[in-house]
Structure formats: structure tokens, C-alpha cells
Amino acid sequence: MTPLLSVRHLRKSYGALAVTDDVSLDVAPGELHAIIGPNGAGKTTLIHQLSGAARSDGGEIRLAGENITRLGMVARVRRGLARSFQITSLLDGFSVLDNVALAVQARSGSSFRFLRPVAGDRRLNGEAMAALDRVGLADRAGRRAGSLSHGEKRQLELAVALATGARLLLLDEPLAGTGPEESARLVGLLRDLKATHTLVLIEHDMAAVFALADRMSVLVYGRVIASGPPDAVRADPAVRAAYLGEEAA
Ligand SMILES: Nc1ncnc2c1ncn2[C@@H]1O[C@H](COP(=O)(O)OP(=O)(O)OP(=O)(O)O)[C@@H](O)[C@H]1O
Incomplete structure (x- = not known):
């Protein structure tokens, strides 16, 4: 099946700092794909690159097979890719x-x-x-x-x-700053949205991420160190060493 979103070798630097570095990932239609990683790993920058808010230095972004790498934000929204503002x-x-x-x-x-x-x-x-x-x-x-x-x-x-x-929603920390009740309501809402939309989710709340994600990519220092279903990512020794540690235990 053609991925709805396909990212290949995407790069972005601010000065000497490579914030996203050779990022490749696929998101299938109907999938909720979480992007997790420590503070400063480049997650928000990646969302900016996907939405068109930030121009990429290299690599390619395809939406339903179309190369949208050089398109601006409005053109991407018109093609069905929106960031939750x-x-x-x-x-x-x-x-x-x-x-x-x-x-x-x-x-x-x-x-x-x-x-x-x-x-x-x-x-x-x-x-x-x-x-x-x-x-x-x-x-x-x-x-x-x-x-x-x-x-x-x-x-x-x-x-x-x-x-x-x-049809593809980019969500940057939708649970940030919410209390337990609000958070539970939003998790229910995101689960409901999965029935009709493809979602790319950045979220620090690991319980919510592991409850919702079909697949996830782990970003560390701008690089994807693992990508796959939650159970495989949780068990990945590199992920445990670099990020999840006892949080996933
Ligand atoms: N416009 C910018 N100019 C210079 N440096 C930037 C800019 N935007 C981000 N950075 C730097 O890029 C790095 C990654 O930032 P980014 O916000 O993408 O990480 P993040 O994974 O979303 O972090 P967090 O989980 O804390 O939100 C950080 O070191 C940040 O200081």
C-alpha cells in the first residue's frame, strides 16, 4: 500500500546544529504514528518541516505519492495535510x-x-x-x-x-498542560479520530502514546533510532538506553 506520508532523508540545521538528520519514515493511511524522543530531539522541528512552516535543507516529503517538499503551508493544507494549531x-x-x-x-x-x-x-x-x-x-x-x-x-x-x-493531522503535544480528566477526554477523542483520519502525534505522555499509537518512531539528536509497533520499540535495547529507560519498564 502507498504510504499516505513518506519522508526520506529529511534534514534541517540551525547554524552548525543538525536538528533533524536523515529522517526517514512512512505513515500508512489510517495509522496513528507517534514521534517520541527526549527534549530537544527535533520533534517539533520535524512537524514544522512536514507542515511547511519550516523549509527543509534536504530530503523529500511525499503525500499520497506527490512530492510536496517545496510546497508552502497553504498548498499542503489544500492537499489535506494540516497541523493542529x-x-x-x-x-x-x-x-x-x-x-x-x-x-x-x-x-x-x-x-x-x-x-x-x-x-x-x-x-x-x-x-x-x-x-x-x-x-x-x-x-x-x-x-x-x-x-x-x-x-x-x-x-x-x-x-x-x-x-x-x-485527512492527515499533525498534532504537537495535544495533551500538554491538561489535567488527568481533560487528558483522558482528549485521549478518547484521538482514539475516535483514528477511525477517520491519519495522525502523526508528538506527545510526552508515554501512557497515552503507548495506548494510542499503531506505530512509532524514536528521534534522538535528530535521528530516527527505531521505528515500528509500540511493543517492538519498547523492547528495543537502543531505545531503552537512549530514551525510555525505566519509563518503559
Ligand atoms: N528556530 C530555531 N533556531 C535555532 N535553533 C532552533 C530553532 N528551533 C529549534 N531549535 C533547536 O533545535 C533543537 C530541537 O528543537 P525542537 O523544538 O525541534 O525539539 P523537540 O524534540 O520538539 O523538543 P521538546 O520535546 O522539548 O519540545 C533544540 O536544540 C532547539 O534549541
Whole structure:
């Protein structure tokens, strides 16, 4: 089967520091692929390279067989690859519904010049409500985004990413800063998303990662030292020595 995402020999340096170094990995359609590794291993940089936010110095990224290495972020979103945006990009003063409707509008190619009509657009609002329903926020649609709890904001980010029409979602630490209850809710939500979407997940919460991942890649000093199903990665001596240690015991 053609991988939905195929990465070959991807590289990125900041000055003399090789932050990602010869990274190769495949993500099959419908797979949740976790990228784990110690702080500073290059995980976020890799997500930036995949989303188009950072230009790669070398290597190749293919989405459903198409070489997207030189495409910008908007072109990648149009092809179905979206990064779940950080909370800072939510529009706090807008309603929860409008935040998602704007993402639907952007996908439809409409201009951002007319922000106000979004509020009354039935089709946009219908699609936005469907995305909110999917993440369990339908009852918060009319609230100001800024009034949501931290966990709800993370759910809203997911709804915004879904509303772009993405088939491949890049998620950078969706559980960061959440309490146990919020975290459990988000893990349930990610499990549900697996039924319809392909996911690349960076996450430090190892219990969540091992519960969710179909396959995972371990990044250490910018290099993939192991890639495979969770059990094989957990048992890999190189991974235990370099990263998981007693955490996986
Ligand atoms: N724009 C930049 N300019 C210079 N150095 C950078 C830049 N972005 C990242 N780095 C460096 O690249 C290295 C990898 O950073 P990155 O954020 O990708 O790691 P990470 O694995 O996501 O870490 P964490 O788990 O702590 O989030 C770090 O040493 C960081 O300081």
C-alpha cells in the first residue's frame, strides 16, 4: 500500500546544529504514528518541516505519492495535510463556532476580507458545527473561545484542524498542560479520530502514546533510532538506553 506520508532523508540545521538528520519514515493511511524522543530531539522541528512552516535543507516529503517538499503551508493544507494549531492562534474574542467557521471558509477559498458574514453563513456554520460535535464541543458553540478551559481549547484546535478538511493531522503535544480528566477526554477523542483520519502525534505522555499509537518512531539528536509497533520499540535495547529507560519498564 502507498504510504499516505513518506519522508526520506529529511534534514534541517540551525547554524552548525543538525536538528533533524536523515529522517526517514512512512505513515500508512489510517495509522496513528507517534514521534517520541527526549527534549530537544527535533520533534517539533520535524512537524514544522512536514507542515511547511519550516523549509527543509534536504530530503523529500511525499503525500499520497506527490512530492510536496517545496510546497508552502497553504498548498499542503489544500492537499489535506494540516497541523493542529497552537492555542495562541485561536481567536479569543470570537465565538467557538466562528473560530471553526473561519477554517471552513479558508478551505473553501473565500477571502478573509469579509470576516463578519461568516457569522451568518449557514453552510459554513453547518460544517463548523459538525466539527465541533466531533470533538465534543457542540454545546460550547456560542461561547467566546477565550472563555474555554485549557482542555476545551485543545479540543477546539482539533476542530479547527478537522474543519480544514485534512485527512492527515499533525498534532504537537495535544495533551500538554491538561489535567488527568481533560487528558483522558482528549485521549478518547484521538482514539475516535483514528477511525477517520491519519495522525502523526508528538506527545510526552508515554501512557497515552503507548495506548494510542499503531506505530512509532524514536528521534534522538535528530535521528530516527527505531521505528515500528509500540511493543517492538519498547523492547528495543537502543531505545531503552537512549530514551525510555525505566519509563518503559
Ligand atoms: N528556530 C530555531 N533556531 C535555532 N535553533 C532552533 C530553532 N528551533 C529549534 N531549535 C533547536 O533545535 C533543537 C530541537 O528543537 P525542537 O523544538 O525541534 O525539539 P523537540 O524534540 O520538539 O523538543 P521538546 O520535546 O522539548 O519540545 C533544540 O536544540 C532547539 O534549541
